[in-house]
Amino acid sequence: MSKPLDYFTYQAQNLTTSGADLSQIAEEYGTPAYVYSEAGLLEPVRGLTQGLTGWDPLICYAVKSSSNVTLLRRLAEAGAGMDIVSGGELYRCGKAGVPGRKIVFSGVGKTRTEIAEALQFGPNGIYSFHVESGPELEAIGEVAHAMGKRAPIAFRYNPNIAIKSHPYISTGLRKDKFGLPEKELLALVEKFRDHPGLYFKGVSIHIGSQILTLAPLRDAFARTIDLVAKLDARLPEPVTYVDVGGGLGITYKNEKHPKISEYCALIKKSFGKLRKSRNLQIVMEPGRLISGNAGLLLSRVLYRKPGHGKDFLIVDAAMNDLIRPSLYESHHEIVPVRKKPGTKQTTFDVVGPVCESGDFIAQNRKLPDSLQAGDLVAILSAGAYGFSMASNYNSRPRACEVLIADTGRPQLIRRRETYDELIAPEL
Numbered sequence: 001m002s003k004p005l006d007y008f009t010y011q012a013q014n015l016t017t018s019g020a021d022l023s024q025i026a027e028e029y030g031t032p033a034y035v036y037s038e039a040g041l042l043e044p045v046r047g048l049t050q051g052l053t054g055w056d057p058l059i060c061y062a063v064k065s066s067s068n069v070t071l072l073r074r075l076a077e078a079g080a081g082m083d084i085v086s087g088g089e090l091y092r093c094g095k096a097g098v099p100g101r102k103i104v105f106s107g108v109g110k111t112r113t114e115i116a117e118a119l120q121f122g123p124n125g126i127y128s129f130h131v132e133s134g135p136e137l138e139a140i141g142e143v144a145h146a147m148g149k150r151a152p153i154a155f156r157y158n159p160n161i162a163i164k165s166h167p168y169i170s171t172g173l174r175k176d177k178f179g180l181p182e183k184e185l186l187a188l189v190e191k192f193r194d195h196p197g198l199y200f201k202g203v204s205i206h207i208g209s210q211i212l213t214l215a216p217l218r219d220a221f222a223r224t225i226d227l228v229a230k231l232d233a234r235l236p237e238p239v240t241y242v243d244v245g246g247g248l249g250i251t252y253k254n255e256k257h258p259k260i261s262e263y264c265a266l267i268k269k270s271f272g273k274l275r276k277s278r279n280l281q282i283v284m285e286p287g288r289l290i291s292g293n294a295g296l297l298l299s300r301v302l303y304r305k306p307g308h309g310k311d312f313l314i315v316d317a318a319m320n321d322l323i324r325p326s327l328y329e330s331h332h333e334i335v336p337v338r339k340k341p342g343t344k345q346t347t348f349d350v351v352g353p354v355c356e357s358g359d360f361i362a363q364n365r366k367l368p369d370s371l372q373a374g375d376l377v378a379i380l381s382a383g384a385y386g387f388s389m390a391s392n393y394n395s396r397p398r399a400c401e402v403l404i405a406d407t408g409r410p411q412l413i414r415r416r417e418t419y420d421e422l423i424a425p426e427l
C-alpha cells in the first residue's frame with residue numbers, strides 16, 4: 001500500500017509526481033529539496049477514515065514526522081487533528097488553523113509553559129494531555145487549577161510489549177522512558193481522581209514505530225481494554241476515549257506491512273464491544289504512515305570519487321538534511337531522476353559533504369554505473385523524519401520544501417535558508 005514509488009512515477013524515463021517533472025523542480029528550486037506529493041499525503045487519511053466508517057475516528061497526525069505548516073494545513077482541511085510533542089508544534093498547529101479540540105499532547109517532558117499554552121489554545125483548549133508520569137500529572141493539575149481550568153487527561157499506558165524494530169524507535173517496553181506501567185498508573189488515578197484541576201478522559205498507547213505486523217498491536221489493544229475496565233472501576237465516570245497510537249510501518253525497501261484496511265479491521269474487532277458500552281472516541285496518531293512515502297529528497301551528484309572496491313557518490317544532501325541512515329541505519333531507496341540507457345549497475349557509497357564518516361545516505365548500494373557529477377537522484381521515502389530532523393550542522397542552510405498539488409502545480413512551502421539566517425540568532 002505505501003511503497004517508495006507509490007506517488008512518484010517514471011514518465012518517459014523522467015521521475016514525476018502528479019505530472020510534475022522532478023528535473024524541472026530541481027532546476028527551479030535548486031537542490032537539496034524535499035518534494036512532497038499532496039495526493040500521497042492525503043490518501044492514508046482517507047484510508048483510515050474509510051476503514052473506520054461509522055466510528056468517526058479522530059486522526060491526529062504526528063506533527064513531528066513532518067511539520068511544515070502548509071502540510072499541516074492541508075491535513076487539517078482533510079479533517080485530521082494533530083498529535084504534538086512540544087509548544088513549538090502547538091504553535092505550528094495554530095498557524096495551520098487546527099482547532100484545539102483536535103489536538104492531543106504527547107511526550108514525557110511537557111513544561112509548565114507548554115501546559116499553560118495548551119490549556120489556553122483556541123477556542124477551548126486541547127482535546128487531551130497524554131500523561132507520562134506522576135510528577136507531570138501533578139504539574140498539569142497545578143497549572144490548570146491556577147488558571148481556573150480543569151485539564152483533560154489521558155494516561156499513556158506502557159503495556160510492556162516488544163516490537164521488531166530498531167531499538168531507538170521501540171517505546172512500549174518497561175525499559176523505555178515512555179508511558180506508565182499498569183500498577184503505577186492505577187495508583188495515580190487513586191491519588192489524583194478528585195484533583196480540582198484534572199479531568200480524566202481516556203487512555204493512550206504508542207508502542208513504537210515502523211511496526212510491520214499486527215500481532216503486537218493486537219496484544220497492546222487487549223491489554224488496554226483490560227486497563228479501561230480497571231480505570232472505569234476507579235473513576236467517577238467511564239473512560240470516553242482510547243488513543244491507539246501510531247507506529248504503523250511502511251515499505252522502505254521490500255518490507256511487507258499491514259494494509260490500512262487490516263489495521264482498521266483490527267481496531268474495530270478489538271474495541272467493538274467496548275464501544276457498545278459507551279460513546280467511545282477512537283483517537284489515532286499516525287505519522288510515518290501519512291508522510292513517509294509522500295516525500296522524497298532531491299539531490300544532485302557533486303562528484304564521483306573512486307574508492308577502494310567501490311566508488312563514492314558525493315551528493316549535495318547530507319546527514320544534516322536526512323539523518324535516518326546515520327541515526328537508525330535505515331534504508332532509503334535511491335533512484336536516478338532521469339533514467340539513462342544501459343543497465344550496468346555498480347556499487348556505491350552515497351555520501352554527503354559533511355565532515356563525519358557517519359555521513360552517508362546509503363552504503364554498498366547498487367546503482368546505475370552511468371551516474372556522474374551533475375546528475376539528479378531522488379532519495380525515496382524521506383517524507384517522515386526527514387526535514388523535521390534536519391539541522392544546520394557544518395553550517396549548512398536547511399533545504400527547501402516543495403509541495404506538488406494533485407494538479408501537478410508546485411508550491412514552494414519553505415524556501416532554502418540563507419547564510420544570514422544561519423547566524424541571525426547569534427549575538
Ligand SMILES: *Cc1c(COP(=O)(O)O)cnc(C)c1O
Nearest residue numbers: 062106209246247285286287288
Ligand atoms: C512519534 C509518535 C507517533 C508517530 O509515530 P509513527 O511511527 O510516525 O506513526 C505517534 N504517537 C506518539 C506519542 C509519538 O511519539
